[in-house]
Amino acid sequence: MRPARPLAALFALLLLGAAAARAQEVPAAGQEDLRCLGCHGKPGFKKVLSSGQVLDLFVDPTFLRLSSHKERRCVECHADVNEVPHKERPQRVNCRRCHYEGNTAGAPQGERYLDFENSVHGKALKAGNTKAPVCQDCHGDHNILPGDNGRSNVAHAHVPQVCGACHLQVYAQYRESVHGKALARGVKDVPVCTDCHGEHTIARPEETSSSVNAGNVSNTCARCHSKVAIMEKYGVKAEQVATYQESFHGIANEFGVLKAANCSSCHTAHEILPEDDPRSTVAAANIPGTCGRCHPGANANFAKGRIHLNPKDRSAGVVYWVSLGFKVLTIGTLAGLFVHILMDLYRQMKGRRRAEGGAGPAGETP
Amino acid sequence: MTTTDGGWRREDAEFVAGEVAARVAEALGNAVPEGLDAAEAARLKARLIEVLPAEAAGDARRVCRRFADERERAAKAEARARRRREHHEKGVERLTLHLRIQHMVLFASCVLLIVTGLPIKFYDVGVFSWIAHVAGRGVLHNLHMLGALGLTAIAAYHLFYTALSENGRRDFGLLIMRPQDAKDAFRQILYFLGFKKERPLYGRFSYVEKFDYWAVYWGMVVMLGSGYILWSYVPDSTIGGLLPKLPKSVFDISREAHSDEALLATLAIVVWHFYNVHFNPKRFPGSLTWWHGKITVEEFKDEHPLEFEEWRTAGRTSEDDEPVEKVLAPLAGRRPGGDR
Numbered sequence: 224m225r226p227a228r229p230l231a232a233l234f235a236l237l238l239l240g241a242a243a244a245r246a247q248e249v250p251a252a253g254q255e256d257l258r259c260l261g262c263h264g265k266p267g268f269k270k271v272l273s274s275g276q277v278l279d280l281f282v283d284p285t286f287l288r289l290s291s292h293k294e295r296r297c298v299e300c301h302a303d304v305n306e307v308p309h310k311e312r313p314q315r316v317n318c319r320r321c322h323y324e325g326n327t328a329g330a331p332q333g334e335r336y337l338d339f340e341n342s343v344h345g346k347a348l349k350a351g352n353t354k355a356p357v358c359q360d361c362h363g364d365h366n367i368l369p370g371d372n373g374r375s376n377v378a379h380a381h382v383p384q385v386c387g388a389c390h391l392q393v394y395a396q397y398r399e400s401v402h403g404k405a406l407a408r409g410v411k412d413v414p415v416c417t418d419c420h421g422e423h424t425i426a427r428p429e430e431t432s433s434s435v436n437a438g439n440v441s442n443t444c445a446r447c448h449s450k451v452a453i454m455e456k457y458g459v460k461a462e463q464v465a466t467y468q469e470s471f472h473g474i475a476n477e478f479g480v481l482k483a484a485n486c487s488s489c490h491t492a493h494e495i496l497p498e499d500d501p502r503s504t505v506a507a508a509n510i511p512g513t514c515g516r517c518h519p520g521a522n523a524n525f526a527k528g529r530i531h532l533n534p535k536d537r538s539a540g541v542v543y544w545v546s547l548g549f550k551v552l553t554i555g556t557l558a559g560l561f562v563h564i565l566m567d568l569y570r571q572m573k574g575r576r577r578a579e580g581g582a583g584p585a586g587e588t589p
Numbered sequence: 590m591t592t593t594d595g596g597w598r599r600e601d602a603e604f605v606a607g608e609v610a611a612r613v614a615e616a617l618g619n620a621v622p623e624g625l626d627a628a629e630a631a632r633l634k635a636r637l638i639e640v641l642p643a644e645a646a647g648d649a650r651r652v653c654r655r656f657a658d659e660r661e662r663a664a665k666a667e668a669r670a671r672r673r674r675e676h677h678e679k680g681v682e683r684l685t686l687h688l689r690i691q692h693m694v695l696f697a698s699c700v701l702l703i704v705t706g707l708p709i710k711f712y713d714v715g716v717f718s719w720i721a722h723v724a725g726r727g728v729l730h731n732l733h734m735l736g737a738l739g740l741t742a743i744a745a746y747h748l749f750y751t752a753l754s755e756n757g758r759r760d761f762g763l764l765i766m767r768p769q770d771a772k773d774a775f776r777q778i779l780y781f782l783g784f785k786k787e788r789p790l791y792g793r794f795s796y797v798e799k800f801d802y803w804a805v806y807w808g809m810v811v812m813l814g815s816g817y818i819l820w821s822y823v824p825d826s827t828i829g830g831l832l833p834k835l836p837k838s839v840f841d842i843s844r845e846a847h848s849d850e851a852l853l854a855t856l857a858i859v860v861w862h863f864y865n866v867h868f869n870p871k872r873f874p875g876s877l878t879w880w881h882g883k884i885t886v887e888e889f890k891d892e893h894p895l896e897f898e899e900w901r902t903a904g905r906t907s908e909d910d911e912p913v914e915k916v917l918a919p920l921a922g923r924r925p926g927g928d929r
Contacts, residue, residue, distance in 0.1 A: 471822075471844075474712055474726075475726060477712075478712070478721070478722070478725070478726040479726075480726055480727070517824050518822070518824045519824065519830070520830060520834060521834065522834050524834050524835055524836040524837065525834065525837055526837065527836035527837050527838055528836055528837030528838030528839070528840065528841055529837070529838070529841070530837070532841050534841075534845050539841075540838075541838065541842050542838075542841045542842055542845045545842055545845045545846055545849070546845050546849065549845070549846065549849030549850065549853065550849070552853065553849065553852060553853040553856065556853065556857065557853075557856055557857070557860060560857065560860055560861040561860060563778075564860070564861070564864050566778060566781035566782060567781060567869070568870075569781065569782075570780065570781040570782075570783070571870055571871075573783065
């Protein structure tokens with residue numbers, strides 16, 4: 224177990240000796256916290272506000288003991304609590320007290336907080352939106368755990384619920400989608416909100432930096448969908464990425480024509496469903512409507528044919544044979560014409576030599 | 590035998606040296622310059638006679654070489670001027686104004702379509718990728734569609750021309766492939782390889798010209814047909830919006846065919862057509878028939894002897910033409926023109 228090094232470091236500054244500091248480790252942590260838990264540790268501890276709202280103020284000591292912050296004392300985070308019991312309602316905890324690049328408190332190093340400030344959530348917070356989430360809204364408070372711990376709020380499998388707490392409608396759509404259902408089955412490869420939208424860098428789709436911006440969506444999807452090792456497990460073709468990139472839509476998109484369709488233009492962002500599901504936007508019956516969102520006059524003919532088509536694959540049917548036919552025709556024709564030219568030149572050269580020798584006219588083309 | 594060296598012959602050099610020696614001897618005479626005794630003067634004289642002709646011969650050699658070069662240049666210029674005169678004055682009209690306009694619009698459209706089409710097709714390859722990014726996808730597409738309208742216009746023009754014009758109908762009939770063309774091609778190849786002394790005799794159109802015509806015909810049908818099907822799928826397009834939306838599978842076939850036939854046509858033009866009108870040693874650096882429509886009488890007799898014979902029998906040749914019988918000697922027993 225790690226000793227309470229941040230505090231040790233503070234003492235080290237005073238005592239100018241790490242060994243001496245270690246001797247001063249803080250065994251008092253528990254005692255002080257016990258005073259807090261004297262009230263907050265009682266199940267059912269709550270306060271009824273004048274508005275009638277009930278605040279559940281119970282803090283389960285079990286969560287505390289299991290959390291990443293088990294060595295932290297209550298007042299290290301709730302720094303505005305100066306006396307116990309406190310008279311005022313404490314402010315929200317500011318995680319940035321420890322979580323910044325270069326901190327000596329033992330918190331992970333990094334500038335996540337700066338990323339957050341530039342994110343859609345950070346900007347909303349700055350603009351005064353009191354509903355904008357801060358760290359603890361996603362990461363949890365007393366139960367905080369690193370993301371790779373399966374019990375963490377921000378563990379892969381829990382992310383949709385965490386985001387869904389605010390984005391309820393999107394969560395409902397996602398849960399019904401092919402990704403959401405796979406997640407419910409316990410599939411690890413499946414993308415959750417943050418896999419596409421990013422975590423601390425999350426930005427509005429209108430922003431060019433966003434991973435779900437129209438210019439970036441196809442690359443974001445391709446992070447998984449171009450990987451054969453992942454896709455073959457679920458019977459999805461990894462070549463769908465390449466066939467999109469070589470389609471008119473993919474090429475136009477690459478050239479910055481963002482009105483050209485990207486993956487989500489047809490498959491949607493959150494309601495992605497397989498084509499055999501009648502609710503799917505790419506179900507044969509719905510294709511004219513889906514295409515019609517951009518192509519006025521799209522009719523049933525738009526559904527008559529494959530969308531992700533690889534002309535070099537036999538499964539492309541007629542297109543494959545047309546492609547092959549033209550290859551043979553082109554090589555055959557060009558070879559024939561080239562040989563004809565060479566024979567003509569050969570004859571002209573021979574004719575010229577003979578003419579110089581004083582006999583016969585030079586060879587000519589017809 | 591004489592040996593030549595840049596237009597300079599050895600006899601000329603010997604002649605110049607002899608002349609110079611004689612002149613030096615004459616100029617010096619028997620006079621003895623002041624301050625020299627006779628023996629010394631004689632030695633000097635001998636030395637001068639020895640040295641001066643050699644230098645003079647060197648100079649003469651250089652002058653002769655320059656004259657020879659100038660003569661050669663003048664002869665080339667004269668030959669060029671003669672060919673031009675022949676084309677303009679004595680030439681035979683092979684392409685009427687109708688055909689010249691059709692060819693010019695066709696090649697202007699094709700150049701525009703190829704220049705914009707290649708960066709569209711090879712958007713991720715080298716210089717085409719660069720063009721595509723500099724010009725931008727929208728500009729390339731708009732110019733490509735402009736080219737397509739030019740090609741459409743010329744296709745319509747040509748269809749009306751072949752249907753309504755007498756020349757057009759006649760030429761169209763003569764352009765139809767016949768078994769004779771296969772025989773001609775075979776014999777032409779034997780001639781190329783030296784198995785035959787004489788080339789086959791061609792009428793108004795040889796098998797090469799017929800191949801060119803039908804290759805363009807096929808290309809126009811494929812490119813315009815598939816192109817308009819692609820166009821019909823372009824959203825926010827006025828012309829595309831008017832076109833019927835065919836099944837997606839037809840669109841996919843069109844896209845493949847459009848891209849592939851475009852490459853075939855481009856390569857055929859660059860390799861085959863450019864050889865025939867530019868890089869063939871007889872034509873280099875390029876024939877101007879597309880501009881003035883004419884070929885020389887010599888070319889006419891040489892490349893289209895059967896048609897020339899038709900002209901002659903129809904009284905369409907002037908009297909100072911060479912005797913056509915000589916040109917047409919190997920014709921014996923064959924019906925001139927006729928069903929070719």
